[in-house]
Amino acid sequence: MSTVRRRPGRRPGSADTRGEILAAARRVFAEKGFDKATVRGIAREAQVDPALVHHYFETKEGMFAAAMQLPITPDTVIPALLDGPREEIGERLVRMLLQVTATPETREPMLALMRSALTNERAAAMFREFISNALLFQVADRLGVPHLRIEAAFGQMYGVIMARYVIKLEPMASADPEELVELLAPTVQRYFTA
Template sequence: MTATGRTPGRRPGGPDTRGEIVQAARESFADKGFAATSIRAVARQAGVDAALVHHYFDSKDELFIEAMAIPVDPRRIAAQIVDGPRDEIGRRIATVFLGVWESPDGQQRMKALFRSVVTSDEVARMMREGITQMIIQPVAQVLDVPDAQLRVGLVATQLVGTAIVRYLVGLEPIASIDIETLIDRLAPVLQLHLTG
């Protein structure tokens, strides 16, 4: 026992311990991806015992879901995309998607999400199902064409490619081009997929 009456070792839970665990997990998922992140490593980074992480989260999957909370509600994203003229939907998609990536918190979360999707079949499945239900289907419905899901899927390939090149790989000049110019260049391509 120490002079303060506490036993040595990891600190107990405090008022924001859960938040600190989530932040440590977010950083670990962003740096290492889903497969290489462990509950023990997250606990170590947060300065708590692994049992305390398990107290708040039943599994690594649950911790991931909490840590990777996308900075905006996917249903709200879909609502913003479909609200407006069809001939401007490509611009709205580019603006909303890149807007999430441009915020520091959003970028950290999205990097972690992308890295985890490519290292875990389960995370990829969860994301695929969630994105399809909350974003792809609502956008496809407003297009009102037989191959709407294919069209929205092609848009997804452009967005994912852009995000990888700009935010993960840092390929120039895409990595440093100003966001408005990038949206101006990307929007017509997305629009062509959707309504062309």
């Protein structure tokens, strides 16, 4: 029985090994959450040796932080929410979140973070810090809205995303996004104007 020895150095194929590992990590975190995801499982998904994962990211936490480069940032979200009439901010928020979660490429990082926050306190702290300080409180302060109100709007949309994409509650999971905007925007708007 002969075995083929691999030569040391780069593996054959794509030169973006780090990017492939990050893409695999996003898929695994989205599917399993932080606690149940393993470096070995992510390496298997990326078709690399676990040592290579450790080389690029050192720890699972480091990989999680790198993988959670969310498809939306406060620099894009805050202006998009605040640009326009105040009485339409609820609609803009609902529409934006439905658009961001419409495709797997943008949905998976968000779901990974949301699921991980449910199962791991460190991930919950990262999520809480990002959402509160970088996004919610800035919007609340610029609008002059109490923090509790903006957290209630966020909680409403968090629940919608969980029901639609994690629990896959029907008919919400397959509802037309415009129908959801029409249904949800007035309720979310009340948090900003009541």
